[in-house]
Each structure stands twice: as structure tokens, then as C-alpha cells.
Amino acid sequence: MNRLVIALPLAAVLAMPAFAQTTASPTDQNQQASQPAAASQPASTDTATGKAPLAPPSREGFWGRVNPFARKNYVKRQTDPIRDRVNELDDLTAANGKQIRDVDSRAQAGIKLASDKADTADQHALDAGNKATAAQQSAQQATNRVQNVENVVSNIDQYKASNQTEIRFRPGQTALSQNAKDALDQMANGVKGQHGYIIEVQGFSSGKGQAAITTSQKMAESVVRYLVLTHEIPVYRVYLVAMGNAPVPADEGAAKSKSISGGRVEISLLKNDLEQLASK
Helix, strand or coil: CHHHHHHHHHHHHHHHHHHHHHHHHHHHHHHHHHHHHHHCCCCCCCCCCCCCCCCCCCCCCCCCCCCCCCCHHHHHHHHHHHHHHHHHHHHHHHHHHHHHHHHHHHHHHHHHHHHHHHHHHHHHHHHHHHHHHHHHHHHHHHHHHHHHHHHHHHCCCCCEEEEEEEEEECCCCCCCCHHHHHHHHHHHHCCCCCCCEEEEEEEEECCCHHHHHHHHHHHHHHHHHHHHHHHCCCHHHEEEEEEECCCECCCCCCCCCECCCCEEEEEEEEECCHHHHHCC
16 A cells, blocks of 8 residues: 555656657647748848747746656757748858958959059050150150241351461462361361352452453462362362452551552351251
């Protein structure tokens, strides 16, 4: 009898977990039935996954929300939805990270492309500025050259004395001495290959009338002949004038003209600005 009294409470204690698990089964079935219904609900835009939030069960068996005697399958059924949502969030986080990296890569590529185009535009602007400066300098040089040409053309017949040589002759002499030839060589060598010059040859002789003119003519002709034949000076560049016994102009400060004794020939090299223009 005592054993029976002790066995009944012990059996009741051992039967309570099974009764609790058994009574929890309908609730679990209701919860499982409610999960497909929740899954069939329309997607929500308030959550990261776009699905409706998990609804906690209002009651879980005999023990309420906490079941100290829950079995492994029961715990698995409770945690599987949570694990699925966590996995979905992980996938969503990975996808978002990949999209962020893709956007950042495209942004960096766009920034580099824009920077390269800006550098190219700056280089083109610099080249255009250099070309504009060079064009302006060329235009200024052309303007200066045109002005120089205009000045030369306006003064084309204005010759200026560049060099002057005087050759002396003894009375009655018309041939050139060696000293006279050396002086003419020096003058002729200075004009070879040049343009825009003339050589003026003036002969002076003592005596009177036509005899003096003839003598001065012969002395001047000997000078011209030497320049043309020896140094190949073009004849059209040489101008000969027989002055006879015309008085020689006085030097500055002298009161009277100088008198002529014997014969003399003045050779003057005259130049205009054509040679200066050709050198520019």
C-alpha cells in the first residue's frame, strides 16, 4: 500500500512533460498552419527582405512562451523561420555590398574619365593660346616688314654716301698707278654680291676749257674700265662725270673752294635701303 502511494505521485510527475508536449502539439500545428498563411500575405516594403515580419505565437503549449521540456524538433520548428530570415538578410547584405562596390567603381571610372577630359581640354586650350600668340607675333612681324618695304619704296631713289676714295694723277697722266688700283680693289671687294648701290666717278683736271674736260674724262674712264673689267662691276651701276677744271667744293669751315693742281678722280659709293631690306 505504501508503495502504491509513493508510485502514484512519481508517475504523475513523469507524465507531466509528455502531457505538456502533447498539449503543445495542437498549438504547434496551428502555428505551422499560420506560417504558410503569413507567407502568402503580400510583401511588405517596410522590411529589408520585403516580407512580412514573423508573428510570434500567442501561446506555446501548456507552459506558455517558455517550455522547459521542449524537444529538439520543437526548437527546430521555432528557429527555422528565424534562421531563414537571417540567411536572407546575409544574402541581401552581400548583394547590397556588391552593388555599392559596383557603383563606387563606376563612379571612380567616371571621375577619372572626366579628369582626363578636363586635362585634354586644358592642353588644347594651352595649345590654342600658344598658336594665337605665335599668330599674333607673325602678324606683327609681317606688319613691321610691310612698313619697312613701304619706307624703302618711298626712298628708293634716295642714295646715301657709304664710302669715298680719291685717286690722284700727275699732270698729263691718265693711267692708274698701283696705289690707285689697290684703293679701287678695296672698294670693289666691299660691294660684291650686294644690291641697291651705285658708284659715282667724277674726274677733275687742271687746265682750261675743253682740254681740261677731255683730260678729266680720260682719267675717269680709266677708273671705270678697271672696275668693270677687273671686278665685273655692272656698267649700269657706274656713273661717270667729267668735271674738267670745275672747282672742288670746299671743306666745312673753309672760306673758298680748293684749287686743282694736276688731276684727280673722286669715287663715291652710294647706297639705298634695298640691301638693308634684303638682309631682314
